[in-house]
Amino acid sequence: MLLPLLGISQNLVPDDNVPGVMISQGYNIELGIDGLNYPSNITVGNGKIWVTEAGFPGVDPTVKEVTLNGATPGMATVILTPAMLPPGMLMPPFTDITFKDGLIWISHRQVGANDWLLGAVSHFDPADPAGTFQTVIANLPSAGDHQTNTIAFAPNGRGYVSIGSATNSGVVGADNVPKWVEDAPGFRDIAPVDITFAPNGFTALVPTSLDPDSNAVTAAYRAFDTGEETSEYVVAAATPTNPQDGIIAGVGSVYSFNPSAADVAGSLVLECWGFRNPFGIAFDASDSSRLFISNNGSDIRGQAGDPNDPLNPDTYVIQGNRPISNDYDDMFEITVGGDVEFFGWPDYFHDPVTKEPLSVADAMFCNSPVLDSTDCAEPLFAQSFANSLNVKDAFATVGQFVSVTGFAPSTSAQFGFENNLFVTESGSFAPQTGAFTFTGYKVSRFDHITGEKSDFVVNSGSTADELFVPEKMNKPVSTIFMGDTLLIVDLGVLEPGLDIYESNTGKVWMVTTLSVGIDELSAENKNQLSQLMPSPANTEATINLNMDSPSEVTLTLLDECGRIVKNLYNGKRGVGTSTYIIPTSVLASGIYMVRSITEKGASMRKLIVVH
Incomplete structure (x- = not known):
């Protein structure tokens, strides 16, 4: 099966400031700040700039206020760390940071119900972060693979937050055990709506510390090693008024909330569901009734069989209970204030050409050199429940294994491409995703009307040695416009599947146009x-x-x-x-x-x- 190559790149030129980086002709990229530890997001407000450092093993998460000088790398000052608050209140990863009406909002984890590390949304005054820190939404389902992700505010002030799934494809498996099952043994995918499942059960494919004989059997949306389900069963939705194991929302979803409510968590409203990992969300800058969502597709899930040849599919070891191939990363859109919309996961994915939904049973999703017919996934939903669903099309196809992350619309006539979306692709995370080549490592531009994709800034490397050069743009994870400047947050040198970690290589890049005058880089620039x-x-x-x-x-x-x-x-x-x-x-x-x-x-x- 031939799969499509996506994106237009004929207008890219080499950038003199950053060797090994290609940029759209007529634009310039330069380093704003370096030396950050795995930065995850950025926000601006009241003439200041703040970034979050996500936090990785051995590296503490932080919130930092930064300056972007341009002439020399900027400065960063720590304003908030977990150590400044009571134990368990502020835990990694720090996923998003957003400035709104004098407060900084942050998505993170904290110790919640069942002593699990669960998702939370908090805010604080940047003038006194520790003294004003307040969690307004807690016990979100983020103890698994994916987190409570992006916070966005509509022009009318209502807040929106995206939440990832616990697992890759709806079943807790051996791939999850060392990551989080040992710490949260009862956690699993939590339903955002009442879901009826067909009988199912999956036997672990490889041994783990909790299952040394690899005979654990787990059903969809059930805790690890709790057995198969031999008849149809209903998993009840988690809501603020009907929590499930203390959890108040479902996975793979976007909720809205009233940030001014006396009980912000109680104001949660489900807007859409059926995503694996809806990482970024942002409103159409020209039409606030449209909310765009970036989503990471499901993977095969495994590990290299030969550490000396990690990208060799012949030695690849499948770990996940329900491997999925060729579920491309996509962009979706919802109509704000409309009915709850469904986008397919874990039983429907999208054709990369037509953008229409396809059943997981389609042969496309079992087409991989490491899969055979015994690995092919079947639907999890009961047929009667599946028949009640209306699966929405994708707005745009991003790419295969590209790890689409944060994005922002252009709000600058001087920068150009007004209202188009500038989307980060942080890279393939080979080989655990089932990728055996490197894809992504770029910022792409999407037309906000047609969904047409064009490469905008690209790391031109094709090997690990070429891609993971500390001076390059390595893994872009989010963007934001500050006046007429596009800021790109770069996670730095990191590829966990290849055991590549290099701290202090995170950066913020600044992109400006060369065709018009640019009068401001910082909100207070008068030079x-x-x-x-x-x-x-x-x-x-x-x-x-x-x-x-x-x-x-x-x-x-x-x-x-x-x-x-x-x-x-x-x-x-x-x-x-x-x-x-x-x-x-x-x-x-x-x-x-x-x-x-x-x-x-x-x-x-x-x-x-x-x-």
């Missing part, structure tokens, strides 16, 4: 360039840099593709206006950009040279 005079220029041009505070200054002449033509100045400047004369007689006719970078941000002006 700006004047218009060039004359422009068009023939023999020389003059430009002023207006400084409201002393700073190191880098002044550079760039061509229209962002390549450095000449370094005009590099040094310290005080308050006031500095004038620079740019000889243009030696330049070829064309479009150039003059860029200044100071400790407060960047400013850029277009120069036209005509002979």
Whole structure:
């Protein structure tokens, strides 16, 4: 079976600032800050910028306030860690951070019902994080593979939060035991609606610490090793008024809530379900009735059989009870305020070409060199329940094994592509996903009307040695627009399936356009360039840099593709206006950009040279 290659990349050019990175022509990428430990998300507000560091074994999670200088890597100051709060209140991973009405909202885990690490939504005043920290939604179903993910606020103020599934495809298996079953033995996928299942039971494929003889049998949405179900059975929905084992919401879903309610958790309303891992959510910048959702497709789930040749499918060991192949990562959309919508998981996935739903029993989802007919999945839902469902189409196909994560719409006419979605693809997580090549490691642009995909910023490597260079963009996980600048959060050098971990390699990248002037990088930047005079220029041009505070200054002449033509100045400047004369007689006719970078941000002006 031939599967489609997705995305348009004919307008990419090499970036001079970041070797090994390709970028859409007419744009420039540069490092805003480095040295972060696995950053997961970013937010801006009141002239400030904050990032979350997710937290990995041996590396504590944090919230940091950062500055993005451009001339030199920015600064980061820790404002919140778990140690600043009572034990168990703030636990990793920190998945999202969002600024709203003077408060920072964060999605994370904390010790909850049954002493499990469960999902939570909290907020705090950035002026006093520990003193004002308050959890407003707790006991979300995030003790498993995936987390409580992104928080977004509609223009009317209502909040939305996405929640991932506990498992890869609806059944707790040997792949889950070392990750979380040992710590939360009764946890499993929690239903967001009442679901009727057909009889089923899956025997573990490999031995584990809890099942050394690999004979544990587990049914869908049941705890590990609790036996098969021999007749149809109903799993009740978890709600704030009818919690299941203390858990108040279901997996693979998006809920809305009233952030001003006296009982925020009690205001939860299910908006949609049927996702494996709905990582990112964001509203259409031109139509707030549309909410976009990025979703990670189901995998095969296994591990390398030969650590010296980890990408060899011939030695691959399947661990998951219900392997799924070719469930592409997708973008979905819902109508805000409409009926509850269903998108298929764990029984329906989507054709990557037509975007229409297909049954898990379709041969496409068993097409892999490591699967045979005995591995092919069958539906879990009872037929009567399946017949009652209306499975929605995908809005756009992202790609296979690309790990689509966070995204943001362009809100800048100067940056261009207004309202289009700039979507991160953090990479294949080979080989445990069943991927044996590297895919993703890019930021893609999606037309918000048609769903057409185009590559925008790409790590051009094709091997681990080429991809995981600390100076490159490695694993982009989220984006945000700050004025006319696109900020990209880069998790850093990380590929767990290949045992690649390198701390302090996380970064934030800044992308700007070269076709228009850019007056602000930070919300408080007042160190700006004047218009060039004359422009068009023939023999020389003059430009002023207006400084409201002393700073190191880098002044550079760039061509229209962002390549450095000449370094005009590099040094310290005080308050006031500095004038620079740019000889243009030696330049070829064309479009150039003059860029200044100071400790407060960047400013850029277009120069036209005509002979």
